[in-house]
Structures are given as C-alpha cells and as structure tokens.
Amino acid sequence: MGFLWSLLWAALLINQAVGEYGMAHFSELGKSKGKDYCIFFNSKWAHLPQDLNKASRLQTYDLTASVLCSASDVPKGGFPNRIAMVLRGNCTFYEKVRLAQINGAKGLLIVSKERLIPPFGNKTQYEEIDIPVALLSYSDLLDITKSFGEKRQVAMYAPSEPVVDYNMVIIFLMAVGTVAVGGYWAGSRDIKKRYMKHKRDDGVEKQDEETVDVTPIMIAVFVVMCCSMLVLLYLFYDHLVYMIIVIFCLASSVGLYSCLWPFVRRVPFGKCRIPENNLPYCHKRPQVRMLLLSALCVAVSITWGVFRNEDQWAWVLQDALGIAFCIYMLKTIRLPTFKACTLLLVVLFIYDVFFVFITPYFTKSGESIMVEVAAGPSGSSTHEKLPMVLKVPRLNFSPLSLCDRPFSLLGFGDILVPGLLVAYCHRFDILMQSSRIYFLACTVGYGVGLLITFVALALMEMGQPALLYLVPCTLLTSLTVALWRRELPLFWTGSGFVPPPIVMAPINCTQTPGPPTAETIVNPEPQISDTSSQCEEPAQSAPENVPHLAEDAACKSD
Incomplete structure (x- = not known):
C-alpha cells in the first residue's frame, strides 16, 4: 500500500518547464561571417535580441585564466565596451557580473567545464544588473580560440522558436x-x-x-x-x-x-x-x-x-x-x-x-x-x-x-x-x-x-x-x-455497483447453468450464494500442487 x-x-x-537557450555568434574582428555557439542564459539579468542583425557586435576580452571573483582579478583599465569572458567557479554569478558591469563590460560570458545551467540570482540582484550574462561550454571555447584567434568579436542573441x-x-x-x-x-x-x-x-x-x-x-x-x-x-x-x-x-x-x-x-x-x-x-x-x-x-x-x-x-x-x-x-x-x-x-x-x-x-x-x-x-x-x-x-x-x-x-x-x-x-x-x-x-x-x-x-x-x-x-x-x-x-x-439483492428462484442442481442474464451481470453474487444448502456437498478439492505436477509432467513429455 x-x-x-x-x-x-x-x-x-x-x-x-522551459529552459533559456541562446546563441553567441563569433567572428573575426570587423567581419560579419562567423559561427554560432550555444549559450545558456537567464533573461532576468538582461534580455537578448531575437535577431542577429539587431544584436551588438562587440570585441571580447579573454580573461579565462581568471574566475573574476575579486577586484584584483580585474585587468587594468577594466573591460571598456567589451564582452568579458571568464571561468566559472569560486564565487556566485552575481559577484562575477557585478564586477564586470562596474568595470565597463557590456556583457559577460562565463566559460563552464561542467553542464550548462542558467546563471541564477535573486530579485534584488536581477534589478541591479543590466548587462547580459550567459554560460558557454569549455569545449566551444577551445574551438573559438582555434577558429578566430585572439582578436574576435561576438554578438549574443536568442532566436525565437515556432x-x-x-x-x-x-x-x-x-x-x-x-x-x-x-x-x-x-x-x-x-x-x-x-x-x-x-x-x-x-x-x-x-x-x-x-x-x-x-x-x-x-x-x-x-x-x-x-x-x-x-x-x-x-x-x-x-x-x-x-x-x-x-x-x-x-x-x-x-x-x-x-x-x-x-x-x-x-x-x-x-x-x-x-x-x-x-x-x-x-x-x-x-x-x-x-x-x-x-x-x-x-x-x-x-x-x-x-x-x-x-x-x-x-x-x-x-x-x-x-x-x-x-x-x-x-x-x-x-x-x-x-x-x-x-x-x-x-x-x-x-x-x-x-x-x-x-x-x-x-x-x-x-x-x-x-x-x-x-x-x-x-x-x-x-x-x-x-x-x-x-x-x-x-x-x-x-x-x-x-x-x-x-x-x-x-x-x-x-x-x-x-x-x-x-x-x-x-x-x-x-x-x-x-x-x-x-x-x-x-x-x-x-x-x-x-x-x-x-x-x-x-x-x-x-x-x-x-x-x-x-x-x-x-x-x-x-x-x-x-x-x-x-x-x-x-x-x-x-x-450502481451495489444494487439491491435479487430474489432467486430455487435452483435445480441437476440442471446445467445457462448463460448469465442482465441481472446476473449487475449483481453476480446472489446467483452463487445460497446454492450450497440445496446441492450435494462438492467433492474434495485437489491438493494445491496438482496443477504444478501436471505442468511438470507436460514439460517432461515435451
């Protein structure tokens, strides 16, 4: 039970439940043709445009040697008008994006070696931050570095699905x-x-x-x-x-x-x-x-x-x-x-x-x-x-x-x-x-x-x-x-499952029972209940293991 x-x-x-997937379009600096990579973002930090043509193409600042958890991790001059790229770990998403925002970044890409999850926070933190933040897989970072080198730009967008x-x-x-x-x-x-x-x-x-x-x-x-x-x-x-x-x-x-x-x-x-x-x-x-x-x-x-x-x-x-x-x-x-x-x-x-x-x-x-x-x-x-x-x-x-x-x-x-x-x-x-x-x-x-x-x-x-x-x-x-x-x-x-009892006529034990009627379908129990006193005592039932013995015999005969 x-x-x-x-x-x-x-x-x-x-x-x-619905996840929030988006795309990060990387290309060489000054060129529009590039390649899309999957990102996982949380629209409560900042919304992403649905169309790539409406997304801002900004130069990246590769800080993936750091996790950006303290002011000492911020490079001299900050991230003016750039998309910062840092490693995940050691502190909360809010601490990372806050440091990036106050140092001039226009967005934050957090590179994760683990499975991508939406960067979370609380209501107060969401209201304080106005730049987009998303997670990018580490394997994609390796491909990006190989394909576009150090001078590259990125545009983040979230295409709508049907x-x-x-x-x-x-x-x-x-x-x-x-x-x-x-x-x-x-x-x-x-x-x-x-x-x-x-x-x-x-x-x-x-x-x-x-x-x-x-x-x-x-x-x-x-x-x-x-x-x-x-x-x-x-x-x-x-x-x-x-x-x-x-x-x-x-x-x-x-x-x-x-x-x-x-x-x-x-x-x-x-x-x-x-x-x-x-x-x-x-x-x-x-x-x-x-x-x-x-x-x-x-x-x-x-x-x-x-x-x-x-x-x-x-x-x-x-x-x-x-x-x-x-x-x-x-x-x-x-x-x-x-x-x-x-x-x-x-x-x-x-x-x-x-x-x-x-x-x-x-x-x-x-x-x-x-x-x-x-x-x-x-x-x-x-x-x-x-x-x-x-x-x-x-x-x-x-x-x-x-x-x-x-x-x-x-x-x-x-x-x-x-x-x-x-x-x-x-x-x-x-x-x-x-x-x-x-x-x-x-x-x-x-x-x-x-x-x-x-x-x-x-x-x-x-x-x-x-x-x-x-x-x-x-x-x-x-x-x-x-x-x-x-x-x-x-x-x-x-x-309807328990109708009133039906008065039954005496049953002749020598007769063979006929097919069930509509009344017996509705309430089959009274058809059987009172016959034991009118009929002969049934023969002694077979031992419980008889069916098993019969099956074993059938298996041996096969």
Missing part, C-alpha cells in the same frame, strides 16, 4: 492513448474480478495484483505527502533526486511487467516451473517465462537508469517505461465513487495551482517551487532531472538545435489523476450497460483539456499547471453526462 502511494506522489511532483512544435502532437497522442487504454483496461479488469469472485482458480490469474480502493483519509494523507515531498525536494534536491530515480526504475519495471504479462501468457512456451527451492520470491515455483519477462523488464529499466542523460535516445525508453507505469497505476488504484474522484481531482487542482502560481511570492528567487523542482534547481550540483515525465525533443529546425536538445514535458500526474476518473467512468458504463458513453465523454474531455493546456503554454510562454485545465474538462464532462442521463445519484455515490 505504502509503495503504491509513494509511486503516485512521485508522479505528481512534475510539471512543465510557437507550435510537432512534438506536441506526439505528447498528445501518448497522453490520450495512455489514459484511454489504462482507463479501459482498469474498468474491464475490475468487472472481470467481480465475475470471478466466487470461482476457485489456482491458475495464473490469481497472481494478478490486487486493486487499492481510495478513501478520503487516504486522499488527505496523500496530498500532505505530495506537499511535503515537493518542499523537501526544493530544499534538498541533490540528496533526494536519486531516490526518485530509483523509485522510477523499480516502479517502471513492475509496470512494464504488468503490461506485458497478459501477452506473454498467451505464448505457448516456457510454461515449465522452476524446481523446488527456498529462494525469496521463487518458493512458489514461478514459470520460466515469468522469470524471463521479469529479467527483461529489469534490464530495460537498468538500461535507462545508466544512460538516462543520453538526450539523443534515452527519452524513448523513459516514455515507454512511463506509459507502462501509468497504465499499471490506473489498473491498481481504484476510485470507488464519483464523490471520491471529485475530492481527489479538486484537491490536486488546488495543489497544482498553488505550487506553480502562488509559491513564487514566498521564494527568494521569485521562481515557483514546482517549476524549480521540475527543471532541476539552478544551483544543483548533480544536474539531474526528475524522470516522472513524458518528454519529446523539439522537432522543428532552429539554430538552437546546436544546444542540448530542448524537450517538451508532461508530468505523469497530469495523466494519472484524470485517468483514475476515466477508469471509474468505464466501470460505471459496464455495470449500467450505458454503451461506454461516460468513458468516451471523459476521454474526449481529457483530450480537449490537454489541447487547452498546449494553447495556454504557447500564449503564456511558461510552464503550465496542466491540472488547471484537465480537471474542469474531465469533471464537468462526466457530470454533464450523468445529469443528461438522470443518473447523477447513482454516479455520485457509486450505488
């Missing part, structure tokens, strides 16, 4: 597809378990994971956990980020196994069970194909964990593992009533809005806690990113393609929270025989809410709390369908 909740709160910590990128289509299809498949599978699986409740089954079906019914108390505890963990990550990011990465590896491997097992189970190979042993998790003699599938899932998860920072291809593995994780959670966590759905979605709606839009008024940097944690704090020494997101690199052609590939992100929480409502709608559809109208309407509402999120992202050019748009679209759509069908009382309380 606790493991499931830890997975879910980890998924809800993420929202979208508002809409094709990767949004990919994220939309992945998110809506995950919600639809997970909600449909969760609803169908829940109904199947109800049908099989009184049937003895020693096969592999009994090995499926159990569902967890969410209660109001669990929702309250869960939200407190989310808030506490988000604040702790904001304060101790470098210490806790690896814990989240480990949780994701474990959770995604379990989710991948859960999604692939129904297909592997249909493969007519590997049914043999391992010999009797006392090994943990193996004393029940699992099938060979189960162990092979487990090994494959763990291997995929470990591969991602080792190569998680390979931007060229690791995002594909992360998205595949993330989708499997979300489907697994949708199958496992169950909201029993629309009342519980509304409570969970509204509380998390408030949580999302608060940590994106309200927390900037309480932080020293003026950044929201949600965006800081999602993007990775600027002062982080690990430069690790939280993995609980779907991520797709930008697909449009841009000069910024020289930089680390910028990604569009969608947090798992923006899939899981509405997805739990979609799963509830599907279960209600099946039990009320309503032709899946609730399921389809809620899924369409989710898609519309996601489109609105993308539009808001494009218009505001900042990370958006997706639940701000997804929660109203899904809740109001489901509520409208319930009102239109005049089923709101049943839909709100989940009464």
Whole structure:
C-alpha cells in the first residue's frame, strides 16, 4: 500500500518547464561571417535580441585564466565596451557580473567545464544588473580560440522558436492513448474480478495484483505527502533526486511487467516451473517465462537508469517505461465513487495551482517551487532531472538545435489523476450497460483539456499547471453526462455497483447453468450464494500442487 502511494506522489511532483537557450555568434574582428555557439542564459539579468542583425557586435576580452571573483582579478583599465569572458567557479554569478558591469563590460560570458545551467540570482540582484550574462561550454571555447584567434568579436542573441512544435502532437497522442487504454483496461479488469469472485482458480490469474480502493483519509494523507515531498525536494534536491530515480526504475519495471504479462501468457512456451527451492520470491515455483519477462523488464529499466542523460535516445525508453507505469497505476488504484474522484481531482487542482502560481511570492528567487523542482534547481550540483515525465525533443529546425536538445514535458500526474476518473467512468458504463458513453465523454474531455493546456503554454510562454485545465474538462464532462442521463445519484455515490439483492428462484442442481442474464451481470453474487444448502456437498478439492505436477509432467513429455 505504502509503495503504491509513494509511486503516485512521485508522479505528481512534475510539471512543465522551459529552459533559456541562446546563441553567441563569433567572428573575426570587423567581419560579419562567423559561427554560432550555444549559450545558456537567464533573461532576468538582461534580455537578448531575437535577431542577429539587431544584436551588438562587440570585441571580447579573454580573461579565462581568471574566475573574476575579486577586484584584483580585474585587468587594468577594466573591460571598456567589451564582452568579458571568464571561468566559472569560486564565487556566485552575481559577484562575477557585478564586477564586470562596474568595470565597463557590456556583457559577460562565463566559460563552464561542467553542464550548462542558467546563471541564477535573486530579485534584488536581477534589478541591479543590466548587462547580459550567459554560460558557454569549455569545449566551444577551445574551438573559438582555434577558429578566430585572439582578436574576435561576438554578438549574443536568442532566436525565437515556432510557437507550435510537432512534438506536441506526439505528447498528445501518448497522453490520450495512455489514459484511454489504462482507463479501459482498469474498468474491464475490475468487472472481470467481480465475475470471478466466487470461482476457485489456482491458475495464473490469481497472481494478478490486487486493486487499492481510495478513501478520503487516504486522499488527505496523500496530498500532505505530495506537499511535503515537493518542499523537501526544493530544499534538498541533490540528496533526494536519486531516490526518485530509483523509485522510477523499480516502479517502471513492475509496470512494464504488468503490461506485458497478459501477452506473454498467451505464448505457448516456457510454461515449465522452476524446481523446488527456498529462494525469496521463487518458493512458489514461478514459470520460466515469468522469470524471463521479469529479467527483461529489469534490464530495460537498468538500461535507462545508466544512460538516462543520453538526450539523443534515452527519452524513448523513459516514455515507454512511463506509459507502462501509468497504465499499471490506473489498473491498481481504484476510485470507488464519483464523490471520491471529485475530492481527489479538486484537491490536486488546488495543489497544482498553488505550487506553480502562488509559491513564487514566498521564494527568494521569485521562481515557483514546482517549476524549480521540475527543471532541476539552478544551483544543483548533480544536474539531474526528475524522470516522472513524458518528454519529446523539439522537432522543428532552429539554430538552437546546436544546444542540448530542448524537450517538451508532461508530468505523469497530469495523466494519472484524470485517468483514475476515466477508469471509474468505464466501470460505471459496464455495470449500467450505458454503451461506454461516460468513458468516451471523459476521454474526449481529457483530450480537449490537454489541447487547452498546449494553447495556454504557447500564449503564456511558461510552464503550465496542466491540472488547471484537465480537471474542469474531465469533471464537468462526466457530470454533464450523468445529469443528461438522470443518473447523477447513482454516479455520485457509486450505488450502481451495489444494487439491491435479487430474489432467486430455487435452483435445480441437476440442471446445467445457462448463460448469465442482465441481472446476473449487475449483481453476480446472489446467483452463487445460497446454492450450497440445496446441492450435494462438492467433492474434495485437489491438493494445491496438482496443477504444478501436471505442468511438470507436460514439460517432461515435451
């Protein structure tokens, strides 16, 4: 139980974030033709022009032998009307840029041997500085020195990217597809378990994971956990980020196994069970194909964990593992009533809005806690990113393609929270025989809410709390369908899942039971409950190891 909740709160910590990449165009002094290099800047120090032709071309002052942390590092005469280039380290970004500005510099390029991060400060420092400051990689500095020598000039600019990128289509299809498949599978699986409740089954079906019914108390505890963990990550990011990465590896491997097992189970190979042993998790003699599938899932998860920072291809593995994780959670966590759905979605709606839009008024940097944690704090020494997101690199052609590939992100929480409502709608559809109208309407509402999120992202050019748009679209759509069908009382309380008992006629034990009727589908339990007193005592059940012995015999005969 606790493991499931830890997975879910980890998924809800993420929202979208946008980095600030720019270009530094170097050329020989007095010439316009040159070469672009990637820089990472913070527009709160000073904005960069979007067009290279509007950027000032200034001569550089190479002080990369120094870190520019004290007045003694400033050369005689300062940096009059030049762009200073210094090494990163030993002091804050503010101390460097302040020394550069008061000594006449028109900009500052900080050369970093580590991964590029936006140069950060606080609100007061941002107001004091009016020259641009950016980070340049050390490998690019070596190429610049080789290509242009000592007398060179630079123009810094930040080309705008298209508002809409094709990767949004990919994220939309992945998110809506995950919600639809997970909600449909969760609803169908829940109904199947109800049908099989009184049937003895020693096969592999009994090995499926159990569902967890969410209660109001669990929702309250869960939200407190989310808030506490988000604040702790904001304060101790470098210490806790690896814990989240480990949780994701474990959770995604379990989710991948859960999604692939129904297909592997249909493969007519590997049914043999391992010999009797006392090994943990193996004393029940699992099938060979189960162990092979487990090994494959763990291997995929470990591969991602080792190569998680390979931007060229690791995002594909992360998205595949993330989708499997979300489907697994949708199958496992169950909201029993629309009342519980509304409570969970509204509380998390408030949580999302608060940590994106309200927390900037309480932080020293003026950044929201949600965006800081999602993007990775600027002062982080690990430069690790939280993995609980779907991520797709930008697909449009841009000069910024020289930089680390910028990604569009969608947090798992923006899939899981509405997805739990979609799963509830599907279960209600099946039990009320309503032709899946609730399921389809809620899924369409989710898609519309996601489109609105993308539009808001494009218009505001900042990370958006997706639940701000997804929660109203899904809740109001489901509520409208319930009102239109005049089923709101049943839909709100989940009464459709527990109809009044049905009076049954005496059963003739010699007759073969016919196919289930509509009444037995709604409430299958009374069909079975009172027959034991009218029928003969059933024969003694076979020992539990008989199926295993039969499988072993079949394996030997092969």
